[in-house]
Amino acid sequence: MYEVEYKQAKTVADAAALLAKTGGKPLAGGQSLIAAMKLRLAQPGTLVDLSGIADLHGIRREGDALVIGAMTRHAGIASSTEVKRAIPALAALAEGIGDRQVRNMGTIGGALANNDPAADWPAAVLALNATVVTGKRRLAAGDFFKGMYETALAADEIITAVSFPSPKKAAYVKFPNPASRFALVGVFVAQLADGSVRVAVTGAAPAVFRATGIEAALAKSFTADAAKAVKVDASGLNTDLHATAAYRAHLVSVMASRAVAACG
Template sequence: MYAFDYHKPSSVADAVSALGGASDGKFVAGGMTLIPTMKQRLASPSDIVDLNGIGELKGIREDGDALVIGAMTTHAEVASSDIVKRVIPALAVLADWIGDAQVRNRGTLGGSIANNDPTADYPAAVLALDATVQTSKRTLAAADFFQGLFTTALEEDELILAVRFPKPEKAAYMKFRNPASRYAMVGVMVAKTADGLRVAVTGAGQDGVFRATEMEKALENDFSEDALKGVAIDPGGLNADIHGSAAYRANLVNVMARRAVAACR
């Protein structure tokens, strides 16, 4: 790991200021992505701005027709929240399936979506629920936020403050985990909201999270497992590695989607 300057601000304004004064600074939340890459010397930021001391970035609250979760809220806090379990239980399930206890107690919602990691779980929920990402500069729709593999709309000095999830009529998340890392080889969130039906897939796409539009069309006509049996996912553009081929993942998308429909409530 290369040398760097460390900052631990107590407010969003101080965090943005610290990053702005660095030649190549990075925000760090739970450190699940940045710290390992630094250890491998794949990243060498000049400054690290630790967000863990900023209380305003944490918390879970119900706000009218939405659930608002602060960017620095940990996966464990989401998984155990009575508010989340009541308002969007699928989010509590998703959070509880992330990594192991150590990861869940350090990893955060904001960190999970900030990089559009192709194996992260939360991007599927953000996209399927048509959530909005509130930043230090603006509010971004889910469709505009995720832009490709490890690429989002965030600017260098832009900080995620919270994510606003509309309350769905029904939603469920199903995931096929890598047995070692527990990352999503394929994860599918199915959500039926006031604005329509969405199916979002993580873990499988070479460009990160994506919507399975053919599945959405099938479910709009018949919201049942059977409606998806004949929907084939094109393996072109899907990940292939030692854990599974693109064709294998394409099949898993269908299997996980059908399980998610069955679990919707």
């Protein structure tokens, strides 16, 4: 790991000021960032640790929405009775991230800001039409994710929380890579409170995206068979040593159908 300076932020404003001044990177749980720094794939001059900012921790209800603080750890979300009651699909998704040690450190805010092409949380945020709250503004999910490891966040902008509106039904199903356990393809299906259907896919392309063909099919008939019958276009999907674009396209329909079935 290259040399780095370290600062502890006390408040969100303090963190933003430190980031603006140093040009550094925010440190949440560090489960992706520290690994990348060890491999010298990332080389921030300064780390601004967000763990000491009390406002970023915790889970609460705000009207119909479930609001999860950005520094809440995956394990805390997985075991939260509040999350299990409001949107059980989120607790199940959190329980499936990485392994237990990673879930004990990694945070929802860190995962969203990193926007790994195979991360689980972006699928939930996009499918549930959640709002990403930062120190400066509120971003609709559709405006937040920009591309591979890219988001709408400015260099000194920090996610403070994610606000999930309660859906009628929701489920997430992924096909994990047998070795890394990252999603080869993961599909989050949600029927929102207004009856609209949103389907978000992770792992298949350079960044999370909505499978609009499957959404249209499910809007007509919310059944596993309807999802499975949709042929997903493979153009633009990833091909690598684990799977071809055509195989991933096939998996999108299959995972979507399993997610619909899991919605009950």
